[in-house]
Amino acid sequence: MTEAAIQVGALAKEFGGLRAVDGVTLSVAAGERRALIGPNGAGKTTLFHCITGTLRPSSGTVRLFGREVTRLAESRRTALGMGRTFQISNVFTDLTALENLTLALLGTDRRKWIVHRPIGAFAHLRERALEGLERVGLADRADRAVRELSYGERRQLELALALNSNPRVLLLDEPCAGLAPLERQRISQMIATLPRAITLVMIEHDMDVALGLADRVTVLHRGRVILEGTPAEVQANPEVREVYFGHV
C-alpha cells in the first residue's frame, strides 16, 4: 500500500451555527487524481481551505504525507509540498506575468529574503519563470501586466503559479470555472499531462472534466461525504444523480 498524500480525519468547520464541513474523512493516495464533486454549498471549497491552511478546522485532523499539519501555517504547508489554485483567479494583477511566476518560484526558496541584489541578477530564475509560462502557453505574455491579460489567460497563469511552487500535492479549485469550451479543453489537457508524481485533488463542476481526469471521485453533500468510488461507479449511483442533478 502506498503512503497517503492527504489524509483528512473527521474534519469539521463551523461558521457560527453553520457546519460547512461536517465530519469529513478521506484519504488520497500519493500519485492519485481525485475529483471532489457536489452541489453548491456542499463544503468543497471550505474543505480545501482547511486542507491548505487558509482556514483552521473546528475539529479533526489533516495529514500531509503522514505528517500532521492541522495547526501548521499555510506557508509551512506549501514548503512541505502543498500547492493550490483558487476558484476566483488570485494572481498579482499589478505585476507582469514573468514577475508572477518569479514570485511562485521564490516562495519555497530561501533567496526570497535577498535584499542586496536586483532580481535581474538572477538569470537562472528568469529562465525558469519563462519556462513556467511556456508550459501554460503564456510565453509571449511575459512582460505584460497581468491586468491586461484575458480571463482565460489568467486562469492559465493561476495554474502556472501553483505548478511553479514545486508542489507534491496540488489542490485545484475549479480550474475551468467560467471558461469557454475551447479554453476548458486546453486547461484540462494541461492538467491531464501533469506528471503522475504530483497528487491531484480537484474540485470541478463540469462532470465531463472531473470524471475524465479523475481516478476516483468523492461526492460531498451538505458537508458530508456521501460516496466515494471510480467515475463509473459514481455516475451509476442513483443517490448521486439525485443530489447532484436534482429530481429527475
Added chain:
Amino acid sequence: MNRTRAAVILVALAAAAALPHVAGPFWMGLVTQMYIFGLLALSADLLLGHAGLFSLCHASFFAVAAYTTAILQVRYGVPTALAAPAGIAAGTALAAVFGASVRTRGVYFILITLALGYVVWGVAHRWSSFTGGDNGVTNVPFPRIGAVGIESHTQYYYLVLAVIVLCAFGYRVLVRSPFGLGLRGIKASESRMRSLGYRTGLHLYAAFVLSGALASLAGVLYVYYNRFVNPVAGSFPVSVEAVLMAIIGGTGTVVGPFLGAAVILGLRNWVSSFFELYAAVMGIVFVATVLWAPNGIMGLAARLRAARAARG
C-alpha cells in the same frame, strides 16, 4: 530611454552639487531639509508604495533617533562616531517593537500606528527631565569623527547629499530585489503569497524595521542640521507630511518622495510668507493631487511621456 534617464540623473546630481555655489544660505538650507524629509518620506513609502501599508508613526523613529543622538552628544559628550549609530540603532529598535502592528491591516494599521506615534510624541513632550520638554535638546554640534569634522552648513549640505544619493541607490536595489518583489506581491494579493509559501507577516515586519531604520537615519541627519530637537520632530504632522510627500511625488518610486518633499517644503515656505493659513493651501494641494494626479508627479510625468510617444 535608459540613456535619457541616466542623463536626467547626471544633470540633477550636477545641479545639486553646484547649488551651494549659486544659491544663498536660505536656499541651501531649504534644499538640505528637502533631502532629509525626502529620505523620511522615502522610508514611509517603502511600506506605502511597495507593501501597501499606510504608516502614521514614522516621525517616531525619526524623533527617537534625533533625540538619542542629541542627548548622547550634548549631555554626555559622546562623539559622533558613537552617537550617530546609537541614534539609528535606537530608532530601529523602536521600529522592531512597533513592527508588531503589521499583525493588522488597512484602517486598523493606520489607527495603531497613529496611536503609537502619539505615545512617542507624548513622552518627548511630557518627560521633560529627560527630553527637555518643549524646549527639547539644544546646542547639538556639527558632526565630527576623529580629526575629520563638518565645519559649515555648506559642508554639511554635501554630506547629506552624499548620504541621500547612497540611500537612493541602495533603496533602488532593495525594491528590485527578491525581497522587494515579495512586498509588491503582498500588496497585490497577500492570500496568494501565503499559498505560495511566503510568511507574509514576517516579510512585512522585516520591511517595517528596514523602513524604520531609514527613518532613523533621516532623524540623525536632521538633528545635526537643525542643531536642536524638540517634540515637533515626533509629532503627528511630521508623520502625515512624510506620507503626503510620497503621495504627491509619486508612491512606489525612488525620486517621487524627494519631489514631494520639495513641493511641500517649498510651498510651505512660500505660502507662509504671505498667508497664515498655509495648512489650508497644503490641504488643497493634496486634494488636487488625489483627484487629478493620483500617482503623483512621477505619475503625471509618465502620462506625459506616454502621450508624447502616442503622438509619435
